[in-house]
Amino acid sequence: MKLYNKMKRYRSGLLVATAALVTGMSACTKNFERYNTDNTGVTDGQLGPDFNSLGLYLKSAQMSILNFSGGGDPNSYQVQQNLNADCFSGYFMTPNPFSSSNNTNYGLVPGWNGEAYKVGYLNVMSPVLKLRESGIDKNFPAVWAVAQIIQVTAMSRVTDIYGPIPYSRVGEGLSSVPYDSQQDVYKRFFAQLDTATGSLRAQISSGTQLPFNFSNFDVVYNGNFPQWLRFANSLRLRLAMHIVKADPATAKLEAEKALNPANGGVITDNADNMTVKVTGDFTNPLVFIAKNWADIRIGASLQCYLTGYKDPRVSRYMDKATDPATGLKGVYKGIRIGSLVDKPKYQTYSSLNTEDGASPAFTLKTPMQVMTAAEVYFLRAEATIRGWSNTGGSAQQLYEQGVTTSMAQWQVSAPGYLANDSSHADAYTDPKNPVNNINSPSTITIKWNEGDVEAKKMERIMTQKWLAMFPEGQEAWTEFRRTGYPKLFPVVNNNSGNTISTDVQIRRLPFPQNEYNTNPAAVAAAVQLLSTPADNGGTRLWWDK
Template structure:
């Protein structure tokens, strides 16, 4: 098990775990000093924020709060009673875990790489990209973050408010893309290839990844940032993911670096969420067999998920016969990081906004679905795209009728040119959410930003700040920050929309009603 042993300033938590100390040597003395370890080796230590292949990292970064996405739920005994994310009231150790793991992966090595490379070259660009990827996650989870004011040697970093942090990340990402564009013309970068389990040192692929991340970020802040359209259009002109061969997976498959989802779900601590199985059952979606295991015989549906925030005390043994993640069949299956389908759906939404995404919304919408079917090697996409009758299904729990839920969505699959703008957006975001399984942060962020897809709420809330209809809106700041960086984290609280460090507080870019 991972043991958190030391917090470094406002933003770096150093964990000592089996198999994770190789790239962190000497960090207990001064983690911000340049290391004699080669910069590319240090980079490999940062890479685990992309897919969290280690089992405990996967719990903390991918699974515990994933119930908010409607894709995964956790009928677990991680804590007693209703101190769980499923009821919007997670105990502090779990609330702080994502913060701890992400910062532990990034900052101990980032400044070492920065100094070792003198802020030049591909390895530095990749360290920057990895930092941005991790920090846009943290900004989407909690809001204000230490970013522009985090410096080598700092023990307590001030937080940026959300507009400042997001703009700084875009500026850094532009620099990354420029470096990767130049490097792409030279072919495979051998230093990067030695540690790159995603694209084998292919800088052109990484450039597309970075542009797609830029497009994702632009869409996320599109309701509040006046520069979002320009950034999105720059990303598309620069080249985004377009084919299945562009999709990013973590292919690590040795030691404890197996597929984190596979290990955690094998413990019975996660299951398919009732929300996504109900949508896909209603659509008769052929991808179900690629996403989920079938439930045990005797249920009315072949694929039955677990209602997140159920009416009964969560216990893995109660749900052992419900659908699991199909990824459990092979612990060494590559773990997804970013699908090419995401770029297509982002471009579809951009077109709905009137942005120049170099196409039209219908084409990108259908392209996203086609790419997803191809990604999962599933047939029947033409019939699926032509289905104008099927609607998302309701949920019937075979054992707990109090968990039954009538789906609020009636959106169909086939593109409808006569649909209202709201219906078009719901159609795009619903299919995007299905296609990007399992990618919990995208779905939860879209729901908070737009209200779509219509994710099933918990049966009740254990947190007075969170109403089931809106769910949890953010992760609160970690208690360790109050203990070690009190003045700065208290200043960060004043930057939030309602000045409260609450699970129910809306982020800068989210809907406020």
């Protein structure tokens, strides 16, 4: 099966202005009709103000954070994230050239770049608006709190792709919805999290029983409100850290609020990891793309850090190469981003771990990962270095806890790993094309050294955080842009026409072409809100300093 290129047009301004488009939306993928119907189990004629149909809206929004619901079969996820952030983050690279110029070599494809935007509004914002129209925010504030948390989770990913987005005026019935600056979008995120966490704390304190089984519609935490509260606080901490260079005072305020034990705590155990279950006829789209289409393989940056560190997670993250060529068969080998590839040659490089070992880590039903306890420990380690309150340990303690929590998540043993002060990322060699060869990207080692300068401590934290967040490429790309770590291999070929620096690497995606076609005045104003008024992949976001 091949990547689709043609998308039916949708009118952005109208879509985001109404919540009645949850069902019956114009198709964007070849299997839209089946996926849209199967996800909710109801049709237009069946929708009503009952708990069952409203709960299904919530389930739809949860599954669309990482898009395998609503309009999203694996085709949609492929261009929403996989051929974008998953590759930009250093985790993956495609063996399929698709065309000589595409996102993996910075020849940005307009037909790919609007998918994350479309999914955010049609598959998340629209059902959440439908929930609000039902009065659930007043009648069942704890359920509305979960809907708000889902919306913030999903739309934070959208703004971190494009920058300014329509947000505060969505749902007002406007024919042209204005964009908010990214700074204002983040302010709104924090306000929504204030409301949501307050409602969750009230629900937990009162113990009020809902008149329906919320767990039927919760494919993340099975209706467990304390877990949703811990995730909401962890999400606040993540978003606070995103803006630390752009607005350090707000970052500190929001991070300390998230870390204050009186507010319900953050994720500290893998049992609380935020993962979305893959139910019914749906499949994990990343696994589907790797296993069934052979359209994605491991990136060279990830492979070189794991093999250089002799990291035991390597066997859980990837399979060994199957190519019989010398230097390939039976070893872990990724593909360098921006390489000139052809599928028969490069699909034999390392893929996700779907085959090797007695119990491979990835199957078509593996839940989709959004946030883990390990990530939160690394956030807390960074907060400690910044001198913030309520972090709960020294930077070294939290760093080491992040590593050991990740090892436990992936069920590997790592004796001596934290004491390794000599190993660093490998250089990359490509047996099929020496043009792709490159020296090691970094000399950073694993063992904590309290005497290191702050920059070196940050590189160590961020490198291990990046290893622990796999395979969630969207957040990994965000953190690379925010901090510059880990140091990643640059693209071999840069087809951006000098709009994206090979060394600095890609910073964002351009606004969707459909917005220029249907919402031209608003998107033109949005361009002026960017750090520089240039709608291309080299322009930095507000928080990207």
